[in-house]
Structure formats: C-alpha cells, structure tokens
Amino acid sequence: MTNPVSLRLSTFVAGTEGPWKIQEIRSLRGESLASAKKLSTGPAGSPAPALPAIWTLEGVTSNERYTTRQEKDELVAIQPELGRPESTCAALIPIRKNASWWAMTQDERHQIFAEKSHHTAIGMKYLPAVARKLYHCRDLAQPQPYDFITWFEFAPSESDSFDRLLAELRSQPEWSFVERETEIRLTRCAA
Amino acid sequence: MTNPVSLRLSTFVAGTEGPWKIQEIRSLRGESLASAKKLSTGPAGSPAPALPAIWTLEGVTSNERYTTRQEKDELVAIQPELGRPESTCAALIPIRKNASWWAMTQDERHQIFAEKSHHTAIGMKYLPAVARKLYHCRDLAQPQPYDFITWFEFAPSESDSFDRLLAELRSQPEWSFVERETEIRLTRCAA
Numbered sequence: 268m269t270n271p272v273s274l275r276l277s278t279f280v281a282g283t284e285g286p287w288k289i290q291e292i293r294s295l296r297g298e299s300l301a302s303a304k305k306l307s308t309g310p311a312g313s314p315a316p317a318l319p320a321i322w323t324l325e326g327v328t329s330n331e332r333y334t335t336r337q338e339k340d341e342l343v344a345i346q347p348e349l350g351r352p353e354s355t356c357a358a359l360i361p362i363r364k365n366a367s368w369w370a371m372t373q374d375e376r377h378q379i380f381a382e383k384s385h386h387t388a389i390g391m392k393y394l395p396a397v398a399r400k401l402y403h404c405r406d407l408a409q410p411q412p413y414d415f416i417t418w419f420e421f422a423p424s425e426s427d428s429f430d431r432l433l434a435e436l437r438s439q440p441e442w443s444f445v446e447r448e449t450e451i452r453l454t455r456c457a458a
Numbered sequence: 459m460t461n462p463v464s465l466r467l468s469t470f471v472a473g474t475e476g477p478w479k480i481q482e483i484r485s486l487r488g489e490s491l492a493s494a495k496k497l498s499t500g501p502a503g504s505p506a507p508a509l510p511a512i513w514t515l516e517g518v519t520s521n522e523r524y525t526t527r528q529e530k531d532e533l534v535a536i537q538p539e540l541g542r543p544e545s546t547c548a549a550l551i552p553i554r555k556n557a558s559w560w561a562m563t564q565d566e567r568h569q570i571f572a573e574k575s576h577h578t579a580i581g582m583k584y585l586p587a588v589a590r591k592l593y594h595c596r597d598l599a600q601p602q603p604y605d606f607i608t609w610f611e612f613a614p615s616e617s618d619s620f621d622r623l624l625a626e627l628r629s630q631p632e633w634s635f636v637e638r639e640t641e642i643r644l645t646r647c648a649a
Binding site for chain 1: 462516523527530560562563597
C-alpha cells in the first residue's frame with residue numbers, strides 16, 4: 268500500500284517516455300537539469316512512466332499568495348484552461364528564490380512582486396494566448412531543488428509572444444531574487 | 459535508505475512515550491484526535507519514539523503569510539524562544555480552515571486576519587509570556603488532517619493568561635472559517 272497523496276500534487280517526470288518532447292533545457296541561473304528526451308506530467312499517483320526517470324519535479328497547486336480580488340476576477344475572466352488542441356508548445360520553468368526573498372515579510376514581498384515588478388499585470392497581457400499553471404514546491408516534506416514550477420502552454424504562432432513575456436518578467440526587480448532558474452521547452456508529441 | 463526530509467519539517471507523535479504528558483485532548487470544532495498519554499516532538503527524521511504511535515501530525519515552518527515588517531520587528535524584539543525551563547505547560551492546537559477561506563485572495567484573507575481579527579496584535583499582547591511556533595501542513599504532498607499546527611509554551615502561572623489568549627482569538631471573525639480545531643494541553647514530564 269502506498270501513502271495517499273494530495274489531490275493538488277503533480278509530478279513532472281523527464282525520461283524516455285511521455286507525451287511531451289523536450290526540445291531544449293537551458294539554465295538561466297544556477298545548476299541546470301540533466302538532458303532527457305520526453306516529459307510526462309500528471310497528478311502524483313497516476314501510472315508512472317517507464318523507468319528510469321532522469322529527473323522528477325513535484326509541486327502542489329495552492330492558494331494565491333499575492334493576487335488581489337480585482338486581479339483574480341480579471342484573470343478568471345480571461346485565463347484559458349490547459350490542454351487546448353492548438354497549444355502544442357509548452358514550457359516548464361522551475362525557479363528557486365534566494366534566502367533574502369524568503370526572509371522578507373509578506374508586505375515586502377508583495378511590494379516587489381506587484382508594485383515594483385508588476386508580475387501579474389505582465390502575465391495578464393499575454394492572456395489568453397499563454398495558459399499558465401503554478402505549482403509550489405518549497406514547503407513539501409521532502410526537500411525540492413526549486414521553490415516553484417510554472418507550466419505554460421501556447422500555440423506555435425505565439426512563441427515570439429511567449430519569449431517576450433519571459434523577457435519582460437526577467438527584467439523586473441523580482442528576478443534579482445531568483446538564484447536558480449531552468450527553462451525546459453517542449454512540443455506535444457503527435458498522437 | 460530513507461528519503462531526505464526538509465530541515466523545516468517537524469513531527470508531533472502521540473503515543474505511550476515522550477517528554478510531554480498529555481493532560482487533555484478536546485475538540486473545539488470537528489472531529490477530535492484519539493486519546494494518548496504522551497507526546498514527542500522534534501524534527502522529522504530524528505529517532506522515532508517506540509511504536510505504536512496513536513497519531514502523528516507533521517508540519518513545516520515557512521515564510522510568514524500575513525505579518526508585516528513593522529509587526530515582525532516588534533515580534534522579533536519580544537518573542538521568546540521555545541524551551542524556557544519555567545515553561546512546563548504547552549498546548550498543541552491544530553486547525554483546519556474551510557474551503558471559503560482558501561478560495562479567498564491574499565488581500566481578502568489579510569483583511570480578515572489583520573483588520574477584522576487583529577490576529578497578530580492579540581498574540582503580541584501575550585508576549586513574552588506565551589512562546590509560540592507555527593507549522594504549515596496544507597501544502598505537504600501527503601494529505602494532512604489540519605492546515606496549521608501551533609505549538610505554545612508557557613509557565614503554569616500563565617495558564618489563565620493563555621486561556622484568555624485563546625478566547626480572544628476564537629471570538630474573532632477569522633475563526634468563523636475554522637472547520638476543525640483540536641486543543642491538546644500538555645505538561646513537561648519531570649526529567
């Protein structure tokens with residue numbers, strides 16, 4: 268018998284099998300991840316892909332930490348679901364923030380996130396083209412290599428737009444607290 | 459080989475052994491916990507107490523979710539460490555909040571926590587008499603029966619004061635979102 272796992276837990280397994288082909292893995296900051304051919308994603312506890320996994324990341328979806336009600340209402344109105352047929356491009360971007368970030372209080376982190384870096388507003392500009400889902404890893408019982416994982420999906424025609432989204436976010440003051448960031452670009456394997 | 463665990467993970471094991479004698483377990487709301495004689499606490503991965511454990515709770519210490527810089531500076535100036543020799547009384551109070559709480563955005567939760575319920579200000583009034591440590595359980599990979607665990611320590615002479623602290627907190631609007639709360643009162647076993 269295996270231990271039950273949270274319904275909010277997801278795993279990202281890189282190896283030789285999976286519905287997503289890994290096109291590139293590159294490090295923006297800090298140590299990278301080992302190269303692999305395919306990625307499978309899904310709720311933890313779903314059928315495991317064939318071993319060996321080259322690396323596995325885990326995270327839980329959770330309550331919002333910075334979004335305000337006004338922002339959430341706007342997001343809910345325009346943010347798309349994952350899994351749109353035309354969204355054959357994806358990116359998996361795990362990030363770890365440094366000790367200075369985590370030593371700050373909520374108001375200090377929110378000020379950098381929102382007032383100095385306009386994080387949500389930047390993301391909003393690229394909706395509904397870029398679908399996005401955030402997973403938290405920092406407070407899992409087992410130590411994780413990153414604090415957050417974000418999964419993005421978009422149509423090939425939106426690739427340039429997605430690159431601009433990343434460039435905009437990475438130019439913000441919030442990113443000075445990022446000590447490890449890896450970008451994994453993927454395309455959906457033909458069915 | 460066991461999996462490594464987060465240095466911020468702590469376990470609370472109720473059973474027949476441990477340095478804390480359980481005086482009472484009572485439910486304030488929702489299902490209670492099974493009765494047990496002793497409690498041991500410590501970092502996960504530390505030597506396990508003799509089996510069988512009657513119940514085990516786990517949580518991680520994490521970044522503050524609501525505390526402002528001004529509040530934190532005040533707290534740091536007056537909050538005591540755990541383990542003071544005279545603090546032979548303790549309370550372990552796990553709480554679960556309902557779906558409405560978690561569906562709120564950060565600004566909505568903060569408004570209830572701070573502006574309507576004065577949570578931090580109430581706790582501050584009882585410092586340094588009552589030492590306190592908060593653990594988060596909601597985002598662990600394995601589902602937990604509560605969202606938070608708070609551990610309190612105080613001298614026997616402060617018991618009435620501690621009861622007033624609990625009564626004050628439980629009378630606040632924030633507590634209308636608490637759907638499960640269990641209070642475990644303990645005394646330290648003589649060495």
